[in-house]
Amino acid sequence: MNGQFIVEGNKMIHELLQSSYHYTHLFATENYLDEYPTLNNSLDSRFSTLSQSEMKQISHLTTPPGVLAVVDIPTGSPDMDVCSHQWVLALDGINDPGNLGTIIRTADWFGIRHIFCSRDTVDAFHPKVVQSTMGSVFRVVVSEIELIDLLQYASKKNLPVLGAMMKGEPPETMSQLAGILLIGSESHGIRNHLLPHISHPVTIPRFHSAVEAKPESLNAAVAAGILMAVCRGFEHI
Amino acid sequence: MNGQFIVEGNKMIHELLQSSYHYTHLFATENYLDEYPTLNNSLDSRFSTLSQSEMKQISHLTTPPGVLAVVDIPTGSPDMDVCSHQWVLALDGINDPGNLGTIIRTADWFGIRHIFCSRDTVDAFHPKVVQSTMGSVFRVVVSEIELIDLLQYASKKNLPVLGAMMKGEPPETMSQLAGILLIGSESHGIRNHLLPHISHPVTIPRFHSAVEAKPESLNAAVAAGILMAVCRGFEHI
Incomplete structure (x- = not known):
């Protein structure tokens, strides 16, 4: 098939x-x-x-x-030039089908039309991904790309590249109407070779707790959802 | 067992x-x-x-x-009085184990220590819930309650009750340091008899699209995560 x-x-x-x-x-x-x-x-x-x-x-x-x-499956890939006109997502190695499906669904909610995935991201047409998009797979274009090419393109064009990291600034609403929101994999985050191209490292603040035991991370789809909501800002939606 | x-x-x-x-x-x-x-x-x-x-x-x-x-499983339930000192979550009929686990994990990230669930919410100690909390099940107290009792208590105390609805205001950072964030089930939302107790109906704005086909909803865990992030505000964390 x-x-x-x-x-x-x-x-x-x-x-x-x-x-x-x-x-x-x-x-x-x-x-x-x-x-x-x-x-x-x-x-x-x-x-x-x-x-x-x-x-x-x-x-x-x-x-x-x-x-x-x-x-x-539709053929043909979008030009990476789309990121100079609108916010797009870039996913580096997301491997849980439910997370990818949920990210596609959330992107659709916030009007993000293009998602670029590293080649080791789970297949967007995997049955579990498709089902968890709840239909958004038909409205959001998901394509594979060498992410480094996309980020180099964005750097050249001076487009903002927000990267979800362990050590960054709290997310803020971006005034720019185009750019890239880069999310790393559930277990390893964003790969090292991509880091120099991030213009805005962002971190969703964790509650400050005196207790030693702390949550290590947010679910990748939840983190992506919070960043899409906060960085785009509701007034742009 | x-x-x-x-x-x-x-x-x-x-x-x-x-x-x-x-x-x-x-x-x-x-x-x-x-x-x-x-x-x-x-x-x-x-x-x-x-x-x-x-x-x-x-x-x-x-x-x-x-x-x-x-x-x-720890015995004893927290007093609902906790909602007058801190933000708590109330979940009305969430039935997907992965969603509940992810909500517990996100609550832990944002320092929310108590989740009150309607009696038909999926069991917090279901193996799939437990595994998807990634350890947060040990730091967040999840208890079953008649939600109407909790909301009536909050109304009497003039505590803010934010309810995630189809028709509400865009979420904003709350100045209050205590209250209830109420999330409905994946398929039916918040039940009718609870609605009169919501002081702040909130809706995560959907991108305005001219196209007829639109996403109908966000994943419940993603919606809860966005509301926890935005309504508490990063500066309180």
């Missing part, structure tokens, strides 16, 4: 049908069609019904929702 | 041993002890070695990390 991905469930199929994404197969069980007869209005030769047990075989979910589509 | 919960993995066991929580059993494989010999310094009669296959049988994880403890 090279160049394709799977979406499942009522909400995801609804989002797919509203999107410009092209699917090659759409499957539903009789039960599903009974419950959601409106799907009948969208059916063409790409549609087949499946029995519950057939659906169970192709579904990635433990409780198959009864509707599943096979969708083409 | 009434009144007990399971923690697994090096980090969690390390956090357990640093905490005031009491465990009744600690198990490790020989492999684990070879890799982390420092654990030998903390061993007493509650410890036993297990074979890999025995560990696999009791572990909740698909790849058992080789160390597991059975821990007593």
Whole structure:
């Protein structure tokens, strides 16, 4: 299934049908069609019904929702030039599918349209990523890139590059309307060779506690969400 | 295993041993002890070695990390009076274990020590919740309560009750140093009977888009994280 991905469930199929994404197969069980007869209005030769047990075989979910589509992954990559016109995310090695999916969903909420991932970031079309985007996978363009190229481009253009680090300044609302928000992996943060290109190292302050035992980090998707909210600022949204 | 919960993995066991929580059993494989010999310094009669296959049988994880403890759930509940001295979270029906665990972890980061949950919120000592707290379960007190009682108490005391809603004001830093941040469930939000007690309805603004297809919501843990960060404000942390 090279160049394709799977979406499942009522909400995801609804989002797919509203999107410009092209699917090659759409499957539903009789039960599903009974419950959601409106799907009948969208059916063409790409549609087949499946029995519950057939659906169970192709579904990635433990409780198959009864509707599943096979969708083409869009070809072509955006030019990295987009970061000179709008805020984009850059992800360095995020490897938890749920975190990537949640980051895509949050980016969509805040109007971020492009996410650039290092080549070792988990595949954006992994079924668990796709499902946890809750449909945002159809509205946010996620592409792989050598992050160093993107950051060098941004440096040359004097664009702000915010990097989420252990030692940085508390995040503040940025007056610039374009730039890069760089998030590192859950376990290792941002890789060393990228650090010289960060213009604004930012850290979400941790509560000061006298107790020795402290939380070591925030969940990567939560940290990304807080930075998207604070650095863009609600007034720009 | 009434009144007990399971923690697994090096980090969690390390956090357990640093905490005031009491465990009744600690198990490790020989492999684990070879890799982390420092654990030998903390061993007493509650410890036993297990074979890999025995560990696999009791572990909740698909790849058992080789160390597991059975821990007593602390008894006694905090007085709801704590909300008149500090910010607390109230969760109305969060049912995804990963979300609850991540909310506990984020609360710990921001110095929130008490979380009050409606009785239908997922059990805080569910193995998936515990693991996704990354150790914060030992530092944040999570208790079940009738949320209406808590909110009525807060109303009487004139404490601010922030509620995450579909239609509210953008969140702002609160000058008050105590109050309640109320988060609803992933699918239904905050229940109707609680709404009259919300003094500050807040909404995380969504990017204004002309396109019809829009994200419907943020992930509950991300929304909670943004509200904790913005409403408390970094200067209070």
